[in-house]
Amino acid sequence: MPLSDDGADVALIRNPLNGRFDLDCGMRGNPVYDDSETHTVLSLVLEWQGKWWADQTGKRGSRLYLLRNDTRTTRTELIAMVQEARPRSLTAASEVVVTADRVAPGRYAFDIRWKTRAGRPAAVCVPPLSY
Secondary structure, three states: OOOOOOOOOOOOEEEOOOOEEEEEEOOOOOEEEEEEOOOHHHHHHEEEOOOOOOOOOOOOEHHHHHHOOOOOOHHHHHHHHHHOOOOOOOOOOOEEEEEEEEEEEOOEEEEEEEOOOOOEEEEEEEEEEEE
């Protein structure tokens, strides 16, 4: 969840060599904050649902870790699981658009687009992951 009510959260940067995300620590080494909600969206999509000790509801995160077999329905299941994990701060499911591309057997890259609380469009591309 965002660190404040106005949607400010830690900013992420992508390592161009491996495609992984890290916290943006600016020129002076201090965390940088933004209102893109990228950190919120990625943490909810990539966390295992019901596995965080502080989540009393058992609904935080996604079920992506349950995908085991690469079948014809995997792309559809992946998109549905990402849609389920969307943060409650994003107002409507229709505002979250997910696309998934199969890059190799069992490896999918997906693109998530949404509108922030301020109504600005935002997007994040997740490099190929194995499920």
